Amino acid sequence: MKIKVISRNPNTYQRETVDQRNKIVRNFNTPADPFRAQTEYTRALNATKLERVFAKPFVASLDGHVDGVQVLAKHPSRPSTILSGSRDGQVKLWNLPSRSCIATLDAHRGLVNDISVDNSDGNSFVTVGQDSQLKYWKIPSTIDNNITTPAHSIALEGIAYGVSHLSYSSDFVTCGEDISVWKAFRETPLRSYNLGTDTIHTCRANPVEENVIVGAKSDRSIFVLDTRQDVPLKKVTMKLRPNKISWNPIEAYSFTVASEDYSLYTFDMRFMEHPIQSHQGFTSAVLDVDYSPTGQEFVAAGYDRSIRLFKSREMTSRDIYYTKRMQSVLSVLWSADSKFVMSGSNEMNIRVWKANAAEKLGPLTKREKQAFAYNSKLRETYKNHPEVRRIANHRNVPKHIFSAAREHRVIRDARTRRDLRRAKAAGLNEEESYLPATQKSMLGDAES
């Protein structure tokens, strides 16, 4: 059947122009479009669907380690260079664009406990290992398997579990039996702080304030230290062990703690009584955490064989990454250009993921940029509409995570019910008795 349509050849009513551009007639006082809301809602829905369609976060796998990747570190000014230390004492330097290992160092006997790159000019890095050694390595301007021996090596009295460079400085702190502040090429620390008998298993120097350090001890406490003072400043104890700590690079006083109790806690250094935000979603212990250099998000590694990305002030994760063969993740890293996240896991692989799962890599045309900006704005605006939210939040997770999450939910609900009943029995008001997760995580009153 022939269908007749009204169509006009533009040549019949448009004047011929030199550059093929015709004047667009606009009405600057147009009446409101009655279908505007519907159109944009539909577009938002489609944008959300497309975002999920294009969500392919896995970029590459860097293989070469022969044991679990214990620690990952980034170079502060070279976004393409990352460092990794494994459980067999090997340290590898990687070039991300070529996805190749550019240097392999047999740094320690036993596992590499921590790596930290110089924060002032990025020409050196420090490794500490289970063999009670502290090694100081030079980074040449072009790395091509040309690092063989450390520039300096110090035998420590006890095992150092963590090392971290001070803000924009080549000085660094190590933690273990005590906290020591070091200067490069010195045999002895500048100063050291004895914080008691408990082992300090992690410490991180503030990336903004050059004197502030936070760390965690094996008595489940978190402490704040000022290198200008002789004594530790503050100590709070959590109910379960804080595993790792990461500072927010653009907020001088907030840091996030990866905890053994399946969640993460963001603290405000000034008000340490309890965390200001809890981040939930993991179904097992959280082993590592690293902030995005923009300070808006962080990535966390779970013993449940997944990594999750959180917005720094939201309770639930915005995304979860996993693969079939990825075992428990021991370390994570957010790249220095904030576009990628890396995960080092127990099965010897370092995996590179996109920080935004659906992001298109490579240069974009202007129109593409505009279209992506429009779509993301639509998603943002309509994110609270049920359909949009359902699609945006839906994730297919591995069976073990799914069932564990359900189990945890049941347990959590049961506990909430129990607490409510107890409060009722004690004659307490519902609201009075309610304790948020942030406060529940702390042990008793805050103590110095």
Place this chain on the structure above:
Amino acid sequence: MSDDSDFDEIAHEKLLESIKTPNSTRKTKLKKVVKKSHIDAGALLSHITVSRASTNKAKQSLGIEGLENPESSTPASSSGKRKASIENDEQNSKKKKKKVLKSKTLIPVRDIEARKRIEGEIAFKDLKKEVTGNWTELVQSNRVADQLIFPLVKPEGLLWGNEKSEPKLTEKEQAIMKATDIKMAKERLGQMQRMRAIVGIQEAKNRYLKKIKSKGYHRILKREKRKQLLKEFDEMVARNPEKAHEKLEELDLQRVMERGSLKHRGQNQKFKQMLEKHASRNPEVKKLLEEHLRLGRELKSKVAETQENSDSENEEAEVEGKKKLGIHEILKDAAKAAAKDSSDDQISSLFNVDDFLEDTKLQKLTLAQMRAKKRLENEQFKKKTTETEESPMFEEEKAWDKEKGSKKKLKKRKGTMTKKSYVKEDYDTNHPLTYEEKVKIAVEAAGVNADEQRMAEIEIDPRKFLELNAADLTQVSSDFVEKMDQFEEETANVINEAFKDDDVVGEFEKTKEDQKEREKVKDIDLNLAGWGSWTGPGTTENKRRKNFMVKAKEKKRKDGEKNGIIIKDNIGAMDGIGKIQPRSLPFPYSRVEDYEAVLKQPLGLEWNMEKMRDELCKPAIVVESGRAIRPINKKELIGEKK
């Protein structure tokens, strides 16, 4: 736990104290004592080795500054360089203790742990204050910012990453840099633009001058040129007569060329029209016109000769004589003269030139004479034309003029006739057509358009037209109608074929019935098993049931009588659009109006200008891929503040 042990010590200390001071009550809590008792805190603070503003303040507030030993404050730990472990510190404190022991009689019990704790607390307060003062504003502004562009502080220098190393340039590069200096380049560009503008203006002026049609302007222009030329010529005559001769020849040649090109002729509108419309078709008229032109040329070009031959009044007489002759004779004469001219022209002109050169007075005279002659001739010619008005040539011209109008009408006629023929109107051949007659006369007289006329006659034959068209019309219409019918049948068949199996109307009716049934308000059955099931005379099953039924009220449906429409009566909040609408107010909003306002803001390009759209859709975080983002640099920021 270590904490517990601490508590014990404090308790112990407290106990001792309470024993010493009989006024203190035993009921006060242990913790509070540690914090509040003046003696304790003062004693503890006296051993703080760090000299900080707040420590001093704290001491002041506690009223212990005066008590402090001046020596104890001097070995302050200058934090950066001093290498001090806690043990060393303890040793120091022991020494100080001894000093205090010497100086004071009353010695409080000092607890190192407690002292450290207080020291730490004070330092923590300091740090808190410092950090809050330095960063709260920045952090808050970053948190609420619409857009954050990273790096937050733009690095100085060309390359990011190694800002310190300025690129060193070789001499060649420096030369290039100098050559590509932006200031110079701008200057040069400005100059070029100015030049271009001047050229453009000049070009535009020239173009404008070229386009001027004003005869007056051109006359003036020509006169000026001529003057200039004469001036030059005069000068040349004085300096180089041979060259002047050549020049004169050249000028004459130019004049001949110009005259020959007919450029100066046929400029008036009427003449042009005549030339266009008639001369091309009518050879006779053409001939006439040509003759006319030739005559004009003759009359004009012969001025010099006549002047040469006769500079008396008999010339006028001669002309008059000529005038009395018939126009053919005049033309013949003119033609002969022209023929002669062509042979004599050069010689005469040469002769003239020689004369010219001899005397300037003569030149002037001749010029004046020439002009006078010309004027005279023109007048004569005019007179001639008026006198010979009744000559056949003019008679014909009139006819032509009329024909022009009539032709138009004829054309129109043709159009109308073809149209009229469809409506079966008789064509009146005897219709009085004054113009046509005149046309015919004119055309026949001239002998033009004979062929055209024949053609027209054939075309205009009314009977042919009528028969043909009427037949066509009927045939087409009947065909068309038939085809239309056929088409409708076909389409109906096609549609029936396509929807053979589905009874749309029936289905719709069925769904409507279902809907009605579902939405019907049902009777409430209050029957309970066993209740009211007694029997007796007069009770029937039906009656009994009715007692326990609450009858539902008949509800009038909105779509009851309307065909092809279903109006659902009871729709829940979650049935229709409620399914896709947000159920509660999302987090940052506190009022529904605010949230609605945000949703009402159109974002797309259809409802916004491009700039506005870009502004609305700008991403919250902007990062450059491949560029490292470093944490906030305190030194840089503080440097900026200063």
